[in-house]
Amino acid sequence: MGLLLKGNATVVAAAGLSGKLSNLTLQKFFVNNLIPVTLGNIIGGSLCVATVYWLAYLKKSEK
Secondary structure, three states, X not given: OHHHHOOOHHHHHHHOOHHHHOOOOXXXXXXXXXXXXXXXXXXXXXXXXXXXXXXXXXXXXXX
């Protein structure tokens, strides 16, 4: 949201965010946010799915 607000000087001045929005860039968004979050979701999701499959096949079927 900050990247969109950066171009609207009236809203930035009214909210008092001028100092905070000066550090926002697309590069920082990708490097500091999107890439770590995506990798964490991939690793966490694969561990959760693997655990569920492991627990499901851990039980021996009764025949």
